[in-house]
Every structure is written in C-alpha cells, then in structure tokens.
Amino acid sequence: MLKRYKNELKIGIMLLVLGGIIYFILLIKKVLLPFVFGTFLAYLFNPLITFLRKRNISRITALYILILVVLILFISISIFILPIFIRELEELTVTLPKYVNSLEKYVEYVNREYRRIHLPEVIKEVIDQALAKLENFILNFIENLTTSVINSLTYIVSLFISPIITYYILxxxxxxxxxxxxxxxxxYRKPVLKSGxxxxxxxxxxxxGQIWVSIIVGVFSTLGLMLFKVKFYLLLGILAGITNMIPYFGPVIGAIPAVMIAFLSSPVKAFGVIILFSLIQQVESSIIGPKIFSNRVGLHPLTIIFVLLAGADIFDGWGLIFAVPVAGSLKVIFKIFIEQIISIKGLSGQE
Incomplete structure (x- = not known):
C-alpha cells in the first residue's frame, strides 16, 4: 500500500517538474532562443564534422574548415546580395505607406464604379460587405506582417551569439x-538515448529538409519576380523562401505580398506572379509530397495547424518555423514519459 502511494507521489512530482520546466522556458524564451538556435545549427553541421573526421581529420581542424566555408559564403552574400537587400529594405520603408494608400484608393474606386451599375439592393449590400472585409483583410495583413517582421528582428539581435554557442557545442x-x-x-539512460x-x-x-527546399523556393521566387520586374524582388523572394518553411500556410503567406505589390503595378503582372508561385508550389509539392509533415513528425494535420497557431502566438514568426518539429519532439518525450509511468504502475501492481 505504502509502495503504491510512493509510486503515485513519484509520478506527481515528475508531472510537477515537467510543468515547472515548461513554465520556466516560457518565462525566459528570449534568452533561450540563441541557445536553441545555436544547438540546432550544431546538429545541422555535425554530420559535416563527422564526414571529415572519417577522413582522419581531427575534430578541431574539421571545425575550422567548416568555419572557413561558412565565412566564404557569408562574405559572398555580403558582397553580392546584401547591398540590394538593404537598398530594397530602405525603399520599402519609404513606399509602404504609399502602397497602403493606393490600395485604399483602389477599393474606393471599385466601390464607386459598381454603384453606377443598377443592381438589386441585396446584391449591393453583399458587395459592400465583401469590399469592407477585403479592405480590412488587406490592412490587417500588412499591419500583422510588419509587426511580425519587427518582432522577429528583435530576436535576430540576440541570435548573433548563436554562432559562438554552435562553435563550443561542435x-x-x-x-x-x-x-x-x-x-x-x-x-533511465536507455529511454533517454531512445528519445534523443x-x-x-x-x-x-x-x-x-525544409531549409534546402526553402532555399530552392527562395531562389526560384527571386529569379521569377526579377523576370517579371516586380519591385523588391529580392525581399519578396527571401520572404517566400522563409515562409515556405511554415507547413500549409507558408506558400500563401509568402505569395500574398508579391501579388499585392505586382497588382499595384499591373493586374496582368499580378496574374503572372500568381502563376509563378503556383508553378513553384507544384514543383515544391512534387519534391516533398503533400503529407511530408505528418509522416516526418508523426502529427495529425489538425495538430499541426494548432501548434502553428500556438507557436505564432508565443514566439511570433520564429514560432511558425520551429513549432512543428518542436511539437514532434515533445510528442516523443511525452510518449516515453507515459511509458515510464506505466512501467512504474506496472511494478506497483505486481507488488
């Protein structure tokens, strides 16, 4: 009897500790972000270190080779891409209010024009509601996107120490x-190793996998938008690549700003951009497959949608990118945790 209560107390303590850890993580999420990102980069690059070590290269030498390659890539990007990126970013901050004003004027123009047509009052009322909703959607989308980008940029400042963390982990x-x-x-080592x-x-x-696919999508989006002569093609292409990492919603989120900016130039150009993103999405889907997220992380699509919304609410843009793999990892931990509880109860029942 006493043994059974002891086991139940142990389970209760484990649950309290787990809840406390989750609460503590939420409290210091901004502090933890560079460590999480640094650990992820270490996991990402460790196979390259292992590959070099198999060729009789010491770990520290392999690490210096990796740093050299990363520096060369960073310098190349800084020379060829960064100036365009900064120029477009400066131009966007100046012209964004003008774009919002143009969209409002266009909605007002459409509203005025259709009122000249003699339509039944019921249809006019439906169109009025639809136009009002469209205007609110566009304005809210721009506002939310801007806020999300600004919030993400505040995290980027703390991410500058991530490479240092990555270095020491590797x-x-x-x-x-x-x-x-x-x-x-x-x-507990066996279940810990298994979960790890x-x-x-x-x-x-x-x-x-998502990073590689997002790079491909970003490159093709940038090149396509450049061919269509869409303003801010580099910014929009990078945005399309980054948002592509978000399951289900990502491609749409990445396409909307490009279509809107193209539309302000020409409706025909906007239609071409829609076709461009549709083709890119088709190619991306044929590489990854429509169920890749569910199969890779073992989560139901409804669960994925829920964790995406929760991740966005807690960690802004970064939450959208990392929510699915984190949820899959938590599922593994929870599963093994339950197995341990069952084994404890099983032992208690036998006694």
Whole structure:
C-alpha cells in the first residue's frame, strides 16, 4: 500500500517538474532562443564534422574548415546580395505607406464604379460587405506582417551569439553528450538515448529538409519576380523562401505580398506572379509530397495547424518555423514519459 502511494507521489512530482520546466522556458524564451538556435545549427553541421573526421581529420581542424566555408559564403552574400537587400529594405520603408494608400484608393474606386451599375439592393449590400472585409483583410495583413517582421528582428539581435554557442557545442560535442548521459541515472539512460535519437531524427531531419527546399523556393521566387520586374524582388523572394518553411500556410503567406505589390503595378503582372508561385508550389509539392509533415513528425494535420497557431502566438514568426518539429519532439518525450509511468504502475501492481 505504502509502495503504491510512493509510486503515485513519484509520478506527481515528475508531472510537477515537467510543468515547472515548461513554465520556466516560457518565462525566459528570449534568452533561450540563441541557445536553441545555436544547438540546432550544431546538429545541422555535425554530420559535416563527422564526414571529415572519417577522413582522419581531427575534430578541431574539421571545425575550422567548416568555419572557413561558412565565412566564404557569408562574405559572398555580403558582397553580392546584401547591398540590394538593404537598398530594397530602405525603399520599402519609404513606399509602404504609399502602397497602403493606393490600395485604399483602389477599393474606393471599385466601390464607386459598381454603384453606377443598377443592381438589386441585396446584391449591393453583399458587395459592400465583401469590399469592407477585403479592405480590412488587406490592412490587417500588412499591419500583422510588419509587426511580425519587427518582432522577429528583435530576436535576430540576440541570435548573433548563436554562432559562438554552435562553435563550443561542435568543439566539445562528444564531451557534452557524455556529460549529459552521466547526469542521467543508469536506469533511465536507455529511454533517454531512445528519445534523443528519435528527436534528432524528427527535429534535425525535418528542418534540414525544409531549409534546402526553402532555399530552392527562395531562389526560384527571386529569379521569377526579377523576370517579371516586380519591385523588391529580392525581399519578396527571401520572404517566400522563409515562409515556405511554415507547413500549409507558408506558400500563401509568402505569395500574398508579391501579388499585392505586382497588382499595384499591373493586374496582368499580378496574374503572372500568381502563376509563378503556383508553378513553384507544384514543383515544391512534387519534391516533398503533400503529407511530408505528418509522416516526418508523426502529427495529425489538425495538430499541426494548432501548434502553428500556438507557436505564432508565443514566439511570433520564429514560432511558425520551429513549432512543428518542436511539437514532434515533445510528442516523443511525452510518449516515453507515459511509458515510464506505466512501467512504474506496472511494478506497483505486481507488488
């Protein structure tokens, strides 16, 4: 009897500790972000370090080779892409209010023109409501997108220390793994190792694949928009690539600003941009597959939609990108946690 209550108390304490950890994480989310991002980069680059180590190159030498490659890429981007990016960003901050004003005037123009046509009052009322909703949607979308970008930029400042964290994790990768396992009691090491492998497969596999696909989408979007002579083609292409990492909603979120800016230039150009993004999405879908997210992370589509909304509410734009793999990882931890509870109760029942 006493043994059973002892096991139930142990389960209760475990649940309280888990709840406390989650609450603490939410409190210090901005502080944790560079560490999370740095750890992710370490997981992302570690296979390259392992590849070089198999060729009899020491870990520290392999790490310096990786740093050199990353620096070359960073310098190349800074020379060829960064000036265009900064120029477009400065121009956008100046012209964005003008674009909003133009959209409002266009909606007013459409409203005036259709009133000249003799339509039944019921139809006019429906059109009025539709136009009002469209105007509100456009204005809210621009406002929310701007707010989300600004909030994400505040996180980017803290991410500058992420490469330092990545360096030390990669440098002492094996020692960190050993130290972590030594902290875990022997009887829990097997489930911890199991969960670690599954989380690594879900988190790193998902994001690594998404990063490559997003780069491809971003490049093709930028080139396509440049061919259509859409203003801010680089900014819009980068946005399309980043938002493509968001399951289901990402391609639409990335396409809307490009279509709106193209529309202000020419409705025909906007139609061409819609076709461009549709073609890119078709190619992307044929590479990844419509159910890749559910299959890779083991989550139902409804669960994915819920965690995306929750992630956006808690962590803004970054939450949309990391919500799905984090939810998949938490599912693995929760599953193993439940297995441990069942095993404790099983032992209690046997006694």
């Amino acid at each position: 440098k002492d990768y094996e020692e960190i793994q050993s130290s972590f396992l030594n902290i875990v009691p022997k009887k 492998r599954e989380i690594s497969k879900i988190f790193v596999g998902f994001l690594r």
